Amino acid sequence: MPRRASKTEAGMPKTRYLIIGNSAGGIGAAEAIRQLDSEGSLTIISDEPYLTYSRPLISEYLAGECSLDSMLYRRPDFYARNRIQTILGRKAIGIDFAGKLVELDDGGRIAWQKLLLATGGTPIAPPVKGVDKGGVFTFTTIDDAERIRKAISPASTAVVIGGGLIGMSVTRPLVKCGVTVIMVELLDRVLSTMLDAQGSRLAEAELQRNGVTLITGQTISEIVGRPEDEGQVGGVILDDGRRLPCDLVVFAIGVRPRLELVAGSAVATNRGIIVDRRMATSVRDVYACGDVAEAFDFVHKGNRVIPVWPNAYLGGRIAGQNMAGLASKHTGGTAMNSLNCFGLSIVSAGMMDPPDDPTYEVLSTGPSAASYRKIVLKNNRVVGMIFIGEIERSGVVFGLMKDGINVGSFKESLLARDFGLSYFPDHLRRERLGAPPPAATLVAAAAAGAEETVMAE
Numbered sequence: 030m031p032r033r034a035s036k037t038e039a040g041m042p043k044t045r046y047l048i049i050g051n052s053a054g055g056i057g058a059a060e061a062i063r064q065l066d067s068e069g070s071l072t073i074i075s076d077e078p079y080l081t082y083s084r085p086l087i088s089e090y091l092a093g094e095c096s097l098d099s100m101l102y103r104r105p106d107f108y109a110r111n112r113i114q115t116i117l118g119r120k121a122i123g124i125d126f127a128g129k130l131v132e133l134d135d136g137g138r139i140a141w142q143k144l145l146l147a148t149g150g151t152p153i154a155p156p157v158k159g160v161d162k163g164g165v166f167t168f169t170t171i172d173d174a175e176r177i178r179k180a181i182s183p184a185s186t187a188v189v190i191g192g193g194l195i196g197m198s199v200t201r202p203l204v205k206c207g208v209t210v211i212m213v214e215l216l217d218r219v220l221s222t223m224l225d226a227q228g229s230r231l232a233e234a235e236l237q238r239n240g241v242t243l244i245t246g247q248t249i250s251e252i253v254g255r256p257e258d259e260g261q262v263g264g265v266i267l268d269d270g271r272r273l274p275c276d277l278v279v280f281a282i283g284v285r286p287r288l289e290l291v292a293g294s295a296v297a298t299n300r301g302i303i304v305d306r307r308m309a310t311s312v313r314d315v316y317a318c319g320d321v322a323e324a325f326d327f328v329h330k331g332n333r334v335i336p337v338w339p340n341a342y343l344g345g346r347i348a349g350q351n352m353a354g355l356a357s358k359h360t361g362g363t364a365m366n367s368l369n370c371f372g373l374s375i376v377s378a379g380m381m382d383p384p385d386d387p388t389y390e391v392l393s394t395g396p397s398a399a400s401y402r403k404i405v406l407k408n409n410r411v412v413g414m415i416f417i418g419e420i421e422r423s424g425v426v427f428g429l430m431k432d433g434i435n436v437g438s439f440k441e442s443l444l445a446r447d448f449g450l451s452y453f454p455d456h457l458r459r460e461r462l463g464a465p466p467p468a469a470t471l472v473a474a475a476a477a478g479a480e481e482t483v484m485a486e
């Protein structure tokens with residue numbers, strides 16, 4: 030059960046570490062803090078009323094394939110074991126950065142010494158006419174999944190706006206529930222941020238094979254009501270004037286960093302909150318991570334919002350370490366996504382389509398009916414990859430990418446179905462394998478690894 034932060038003599042709750050956001054970033058920070066400081070008071074606030082859960086699994090939840098319990102990202106006793114005070118189902122509505130206070134929507138205030146903003150993203154719903162009708166949804170929380178579940182029946186028709194990761198994540202469970210789905214994508218192809226054109230074609234073929242109607246190059250100009258109930262979704266009108274009858278509309282056109290708490294403050298922002306390699310913002314003792322922040326992208330060599338789960342968790346860990354006094358620096362992340370599109374496994378990371386520049390090289394198997402592998406190199410270093418169908422070797426290639434390994438001497442083998450350490454040159458294989466660790470280290474690592482990760486990614 031949620032517990033309140035401890036009260037000071039003056040009556041105001043006070044905490045050494047305050048984290049806003051109880052998801053990947055917030056949990057990463059809390060764990061890092063507790064590894065370094067077992068005593069300092071630590072409080073997590075979230076406006077979602079749930080224990081931390083794996084957000085990507087809301088797709089499986091909507092499909093009826095998992096329960097809330099099986100989606101938990103940490104065991105229920107995680108907070109008590111780590112002496113973390115939780116304030117769940119409460120929203121932080123204001124921050125006094127100079128006075129180091131956070132104000133809650135119930136009028137309560139909390140004093141903090143170090144603050145982490147792990148507030149994630151807000152789903153984008155464009156202000157089209159009719160957006161306030163009943164039957165219009167977004168899809169980023171477990172409550173969204175629950176609301177959609179209640180609204181659908183096998184007789185329903187849904188229009189999903191957006192053919193990106195979130196659009197795909199909501200479409201599969203809708204189809205599984207018997208709903209007729211029409212996907213409307215503004216660009217000329219789906220998954221445009223995680224695939225090249227050839228990869229998109231494979232995903233589109235899979236959608237169509239599963240009965241999804243795909244309309245590209247269009248968005249909606251209006252949501253119209255039902256003849257018998259104007260306040261309830263009855264259809265949409267596309268830009269080209271076509272009218273599509275439907276019972277629900279799901280906006281799945283991405284999220285934007287949730288910046289409302291720093292609006293007008295001294296916390297510097299760009300698209301997201303600007304942080305340095307320590308995940309520190311421009312305001313002393315204030316840190317940010319995850320979908321709300323612009324972290325270092327080692328492929329693009331600059332800071333940008335990288336809205337993926339592992340990036341949020343890792344950024345949170347770096348923030349937490351610095352909050353607890355350990356000077357550590359983020360080596361960087363990049364957009365790595367994995368997706369199961371109706372049984373077609375897709376993994377991609379980094380740059381999909383290199384610029385027209387001779388320092389880049391593309392290796393590709395060329396797409397077959399259900400398989401495609403592509404690797405982008407810059408000066409013999411992996412800077413992008415797409416694996417569709419056969420994804421087993423993607424982790425090894427991503428490791429080479431992350432570590433900036435020169436693959437020049439074995440690049441012809443990168444696309445081999447059985448690619449792995451055996452293809453590495455001797456010196457690199459030895460380096461990657463390393464000296465075997467002493468048994469005691471293995472025991473300790475096993476204990477640490479037995480931590481709480483239950484996310485089924």
Ligand SMILES: Cc1cc2nc3c(=O)[nH]c(=O)nc-3n(C[C@H](O)[C@H](O)[C@H](O)COP(=O)(O)OP(=O)(O)OC[C@H]3O[C@@H](n4cnc5c(N)ncnc54)[C@H](O)[C@@H]3O)c2cc1C
Pocket residue numbers: 049050051052053054055074075076077084085086087088119120121122147148149150168169170194195198199287290318319320321335336337338339341365366367368
């Ligand atoms: C449908 C879907 C599928 C996805 N699939 C994948 C995938 O396959 N792989 C992958 O890597 N990533 C995936 N992602 C992205 C991934 O979930 C996010 O990158 C990750 O959740 C970001 O974590 P975060 O901690 O930054 O923020 P979030 O997970 O967004 O959590 C932020 C939390 O802070 C709370 N909060 C915000 N403001 C306040 C406030 N003022 N007061 C109190 N609480 C507040 C929010 O309610 C929320 O609970 C998916 C996302 C969605 C929506």
